[in-house]
Amino acid sequence: SQTIHQWPATLVQPVGSPLSLECTVEGTSNPNLYWYRQAAGRGLQLLFYSVGIGQISSEVPQNLSASRPQDRQFILSSKKLLLSDSGFYLCAWSVAWGLAGHRSYEQYFGPGTRLTVT
Amino acid sequence: TQLLEQSPQFLSIQEGENLTVYCNSSSVFSSLQWYRQEPGEGPVLLVTVVTGGEVKKLKRLTFQFGDARKDSSLHITAAQPGDTGLYLCAGGPNDYKLSFGAGTTVTVRA
Numbered sequence: 001s002q003t004i005h006q007w008p009a010t011l012v013q014p015v016g017s018p019l020s021l022e023c024t025v026e027g028t029s030n031p032n033l034y035w036y037r038q039a040a041g042r043g044l045q046l047l048f049y050s051v052g053i054g055q056i057s058s059e060v061p062q063n064l065s066a067s068r069p070q071d072r073q074f075i076l077s078s079k080k081l082l083l084s085d086s087g088f089y090l091c092a093w094s095v096a097w098g099l100a101g102h103r104s105y106e107q108y109f110g111p112g113t114r115l116t117v118t
Numbered sequence: 119t120q121l122l123e124q125s126p127q128f129l130s131i132q133e134g135e136n137l138t139v140y141c142n143s144s145s146v147f148s149s150l151q152w153y154r155q156e157p158g159e160g161p162v163l164l165v166t167v168v169t170g171g172e173v174k175k176l177k178r179l180t181f182q183f184g185d186a187r188k189d190s191s192l193h194i195t196a197a198q199p200g201d202t203g204l205y206l207c208a209g210g211p212n213d214y215k216l217s218f219g220a221g222t223t224v225t226v227r228a
Contacts, residue, residue, distance in 0.1 A: 032214050041204060041221070041223055042220055042221055043206060043218045043219055043220040043221045044161075044206070044218045046215060046216075049214060049215060051214055059215075090160050090161075092160075094214070105149075105210050105214055105215075105216065106151060106163055106166055107151075107163070107208070107216060108163065109153075109160030109161050109162070110160050111159060111160050112158070112159065112160050114158070
């Protein structure tokens with residue numbers, strides 16, 4: 001079965017410090033990978049997604065970046081954190097199923113990282 | 119970007135009551151999913167609906183996809199405190215990304 005890991009679970013960082021959040025997936029090959037940020041009790045904002053090694057698409061301009069050095073590894077980084085970067089960060093993976101024209105991309109989420117920038 | 123609007127934003131009911139959450143859009147989706155999220159955890163997939171008019175049941179939860187594939191509803195019968203959580207709908211056209219609704223926070227009081 002597939003498993004997704006995220007670490008750390010919680011992180012408190014000062015403004016201006018660097019950031020590195022890591023996500024790994026087990027039990028599947030060539031998954032699509034995603035980074036989301038979630039405000040308290042609200043929906044998900046897609047930050048980055050990747051359909052393959054080295055292929056990163058950015059959804060929201062900001063001081064964050066993402067990398068995919070291995071097939072099942074996805075990293076979210078920042079060189080200098082801002083107060084507005086605080087939030088709950090979620091990694092997810094998906095694979096397509098169904099026939100062309102009616103494909104579904106169910107996403108499976110990791111446990112999340114609570115980031116507080118002080 | 120395809121927008122999904124969820125209503126209501128908050129719902130608080132007594133144990134044993136029924137509830138319905140709605141997810142609406144002006145766009146057509148090839149599939150639509152419902153997730154439940156508990157505080158401090160990642161969302162968990164409940165169901166995927168792909169055919170217009172489709173109805174799926176998961177124990178006390180009933181999911182319906184609109185005939186035109188633009189809307190969906192989640193109905194919970196005889197709600198229990200364990201049903202408490204943030205319910206999210208998400209839909210995709212035919213690519214890698216999902217559009218998520220803002221969520222409905224459901225609280226079931228014992």
